[in-house]
Amino acid sequence: xxxxxxxxxxxxxxxxxxxxxxxxxxxxxxxxxxxxxxxxxxxxxxxxxxxxxxxxxxxxxxxxxxxxxxxxxxxxxxxxxxxxxxxxxxxxxxxxxxxxxxxxxxxxxxxxxxxxxxxxxxxxxxxxxxxxxxxxxxxxxxxxxx
Numbered sequence: 290x291x292x293x294x295x296x297x298x299x300x301x302x303x304x305x306x307x308x309x310x311x312x313x314x315x316x317x318x319x320x321x322x323x324x325x326x327x328x329x330x331x332x333x334x335x336x337x338x339x340x341x342x343x344x345x346x347x348x349x350x351x352x353x354x355x356x357x358x359x360x361x362x363x364x365x366x367x368x369x370x371x372x373x374x375x376x377x378x379x380x381x382x383x384x385x386x387x388x389x390x391x392x393x394x395x396x397x398x399x400x401x402x403x404x405x406x407x408x409x410x411x412x413x414x415x416x417x418x419x420x421x422x423x424x425x426x427x428x429x430x431x432x433x434x435x
Contacts (some may be wrong), residue, residue, distance in 0.1 A: 294334050298341075300372060300390055303399040306418040310376070318425025323384065325425055327377035336375050361413040363396030364389065368409075373402065376418075383407040386414065386421060 295301055302310075309316075310330040317326050328336070360366055367373075370391060378385035383406040392400055401414040401421040415421045 294330060297334060298337055298374075300374060302374060302388060302390075303417065306376070306388055306399070309418065316377075316422075318422070318427060320379075320384075320425060323379055323382055325377055325379055325384070325386070327386075327422075328375070333374060333376060340369070340375075341371055360411060361402075363392055363400060363413045364402050364411060365391060365393055376401070376421075388418070 292307065294307075307330070310328075310333065312329065315326045315329060315332075317324060319325065370389075372391035373387040373389055376386055376388050385404050385406065387402050387404065389396065389400045389402045390398055392398060396413070397416050399418070400416050401418060403412045403414045404410070414424065
């Protein structure tokens with residue numbers, strides 16, 4: 290049976306990620322000293338519906354800028370992609386984390402990627418949701434990857 294998310298988006302999230310997001314509450318941790326929220330599934334779906342009308346066609350000029358940035362070979366060079374599902378971030382710092390359902394041949398479907406919409410920086414975070422959560426710490430500056 291397909292979830293509401295799958296019916297609306299046509300995308301299937303990794304099972305562990307889907308199970309975690311169904312709790313309906315935000316999970317908050319820290320990436321170094323910056324607070325990061327992991328959004329509940331209902332909020333993720335609303336964000337996806339709001340931004341998908343703009344998809345890659347609209348972001349073509351930004352994609353061209355992205356080509357000049359240093360980029361991880363596991364992540365496709367786009368500014369926005371309908372198969373990047375926003376799962377969390379920090380709106381104040383324009384930092385966002387996506388579940389990438391359309392990686393390059395070097396990546397893994399379901400990998401987590403990071404985008405800073407202010408600087409244009411895009412990076413690979415982890416091979417899956419578990420690796421992403423492991424990067425977050427319960428307190429500022431208590432990050433094992435710092």
